[in-house]
Amino acid sequence: MGDEGLPHGSWTFLTSHARVLLALARDPEVRLREVAETCVLTERTVQAIVADLEQGGYLTRVREGRRNHYRITPGAKFRHPAEAGRDIAGLLALFADDPHASHRKRHRP
Structure with missing residues (x-):
């Protein structure tokens, strides 16, 4: 799986690492x-x-029962020299709400 099915080519603005973190x-x-x-x-x-x-x-x-719980590290900085010194918190805040969440149903035991 990759970026197939994307309109107008295969590049995107966010990396897979950014999408997973978000x-x-x-x-x-x-x-x-x-x-x-x-x-x-x-x-x-x-x-x-x-x-x-x-x-x-x-x-x-962090393992909690049978599930993993993921905690984002406060104050973590971007790795690339062009963004050096900037916290990832700004990016996370920008994309904090998921516009697709209301259309998605999750079943959790």
């Missing part, structure tokens, strides 16, 4: 399977991205 910020208890569907990625790719984000200090994964 999905986890919106719903810290979301299943990675659901993140994969939302981000149009494979579950394996999402797992690798979450590992990258954890290793980079952007989030922590």
Whole structure:
């Protein structure tokens, strides 16, 4: 899975890492399977991205019962030199509300 089905070519403004981080910020208890569907990625790719984000200090994964809970690291900074010194919090705030959430139904045990 990738960016197939996107209008006007295959590039997007946000990376897969940004999309996954935003999905986890919106719903810290979301299943990675659901993140994969939302981000149009494979579950394996999402797992690798979450590992990258954890290793980079952007989030922590806490096991709560049978589920994972994801916590975004406050004050985490962008990695690229062009955005150096800026917190990712501004990006997360910009995309905090999911315009598709009202159209999506989730079943959680």
